[in-house]
Amino acid sequence: MNNSDIADILKAYADLSELHGGNPFKIKSFAAASFRIDKLPIPLANKSIAELEAIDGVGKSIAKVVYEIAQHNRFPELEELIANTPEGVRDIMRIKGIGPKKVAVIWKEMQIETIGELLYACKENRLAQFKGFGLKTQEAVIKQIEFMFASANKFHYAKAQPIAASVFGFIQQCETYESASLCGHIRRGFEVLESMDILIATDNEEAFMQELSSLLNQSILTNQFTYLGYPIHVYFSTPDAFAWELFRLSSDTKHAEKILARIGSPIPEVRDEEEIYEVANLPYINPVLRDNRNEIELAEQGKLPELVEYGDLKGPLHNHSTWSDGLNTISEMATWCYKQGFEYLGMADHSKSAFYAKGLNEERVLAQQEEIKKLNLTWKDFRIFAGIECDILYDGNLDYDNSILKTFDYVVASVHSILKMTEEKAMERLLKAIENPYTTILGHPTGRLLLMREGYPINHHKIIDACAANNVVIELNANPYRLDMDWRYIDYALEKGVMISINPDAHELEGFLDMHWGIVAAQKGGLYKEMCFNAKSALELDTWFKKKRG
Ligand SMILES: [Zn+2]
Ligand SMILES: [Zn+2]
Known part of the structure; x- marks a missing residue:
């Protein structure tokens, strides 16, 4: 169990306790402890009660609770609260923007016990009429519920990929098929999926399903089933039709229609997908691009991008x-990157306003830069860049004076606080930050968390125009929950000459691997090596940074 799991449990207790009118002091201390623990850089799972007690903000009684949770997965008081709360009411608790006190009113006074009932009440304008709610809250609740409904039964690409790979591994042990491939949205690299699709060429579907069923050690009755909770959809074709089926199942419908129209009838027999594009008189189009945007036109003109690959990356920026909220030291991170064959590591710890993440004040900024300078003396063919992830304050200013900003090699400017903004406010804030001469990279432009938080509204085209005018790079945050900027705007950025940086936002060594997810999204947006900022060499970056600082 990691810290964030423990934090979630403490928070759940605080919220449910508040819902049931528990002791306000106790609620406050649990909520505060949850917040603290979530941001702690050291894992708590194996700490003793005494060690837990020593943590700032974790008192005697909470230390005991944390110990029980971590060691025995037990928290009886929470279990009791859960047992006394209808499941639908717990769902209502998940709606952002209405805290436990408001949920208590909805449940106890309005006698609403499911999300569906609540939505209905909102549509009838009943919530707005209740004391303490108002029209604004009601509208926000409707929006939230609709978002939750739309997100149900969906999952992140990064969660699905390893599971699909392991099912595929089992399939490869089967003997009753000729060819197999992932297809559908997972093959097309969508960031959010509803099922994992696999195409099988076989003459004996039944025998194949039996074989797979026994290998997966579960009884599978149809070609749609779940594995480890994830929906799998197996499609079948005859061996002769495999290439055509794979093409059809891995392309947007319109894309497939256009290709078929180019070929005309009769439809020829083909060995593989490559040959389909050959007979359509086009270069091969990668499934990640088959979205019926402008890929066929680009292919016709010979302008299909040679998509960026993981191997093109020269380092993470x-x-x-541990200077802010990461788990590893700079030296550990640099060593990892060096061993991967990267040319550099860009450090971008949090700035001072991000106090919850141990953001660096001016003094610590300079101390960190000293450490980086010293570490850089120990490498010959590797370089650590001293950057910062600088908060964009509510008024659009950056979080330090120019005297400090100019000491960094580069600045990633990101919004972390007060994410609830109108488009007008968000644009004003971001544009001001982009125009700041010290901003090198715009970090996670919308603040979205896929399937969890929508992100503030922005006009992507105007943001990209401003980045072009101010020579600012845009981040594609590679965390699979973010993948922000959205790949759908990469083509516009490329058109305007704005470079994209595939940034892992790593908080530990494993986090670097997120760049793999960033690569998939970048490919989907048609990004090529020359426009990928962190595919540049250390020397090129150094020159770029210096030029930007003036
Ligand atoms: Zn950030
Ligand atoms: Zn970050």
Whole structure:
């Protein structure tokens, strides 16, 4: 169990306790402890009660609770609260913007016990009429519920990929098929999926399903089933039709229609997908691009991008160390990157306003830069860049004076606080930050968390125009929950000459691997090596940074 799991449990207790009118002091201390623990850089799972008690903000009684949770997965008081709360009411608790006190009114006074009932009440304008709610809250609740409904039964690409790979591994042990491939949205690299699709060429579907069923050690009755909770959809074709089926199942419908129209009838027999594009008189189009945007036109003109690959990356530029809320030291992170064959590591710890993440005040900024300078003396063919992830304050200013900003090699400017903004406010804030001469990279432009938080509204085209005018790079945050900027705007950025940086936002060594997810999203947006900022060499970056600082 990691810290964030423990924090979630403490928070759940605080919220449910408040819902049931529990002791306000106790509620406050649990909520505060949850917040603290979530941001702690050291894992708590194996700490003794005494060690837990020593943590600032974790008192005697909470230390005991944390110990029980971590060691025995037990928290009887929470279990009791859960047992006394209808499941639908717990769902209502998940709606952002209405805290436990308001949920208590909805449940006890309005006698609403499910999200569906609540939505209905909102549509009838009943919530707005209740004391303490108002029209604004009601509208926000409707929006939230609709978002939750739309997100149900969906999952992140990064969660699905390893599971699909392991099912595929089992399939490869089967003997009753000729060819197999992932297809559908997972093959097309969508960031959010509803099922994992696999195409099988076989003459005996039944025998194949039986074989797979026994290998997966579960009884599978149809070609749609779940594995480890994730929906799998197996499609079948005859061996002769495999290439055509794979093409059809891995392309947007319109894309497939256009290709078929180019070929005309009769439809020829083909060995593989490559040959389909050959007979359509086009270069091969990668499934990640088959979205019926402008890929066929680009292919016709010979302008299909040669998509950026993981191997093109020369280093990660947005990362956190133990100086702020990361788990590893700069030296550990640098060693990892060096061993991967990267040319550099860019440190971008949090700035001072991010106090919850141990953001660096001016004094610590300079101390960190000293450490980086010293570490850089120990490498010959590797370089650590001293950057910062600088908060964009509510008024659009950056979080330090120019005297400090100019000491960094580069600045990733990101919004972390007060994410609830109108488009007008968000644009004003971001544009001001982009125009700041010290901003090198715009970090996670919308603040979205896929399937969890929508992100503030922005006009992507105007943001990209401003980045072009101010020579600012845009981040594609590679965390699979973010993948922000959205790949759908990469083509516009490329058109305007704005470079994209695939940033892992790593808070520990494993986090670097998120760049794999960033690569998929970048490919989907048609990004190529020359426009990928962190595919530049250390020397090129150094020159770029210096030029930007003036
Ligand atoms: Zn950030
Ligand atoms: Zn970050």
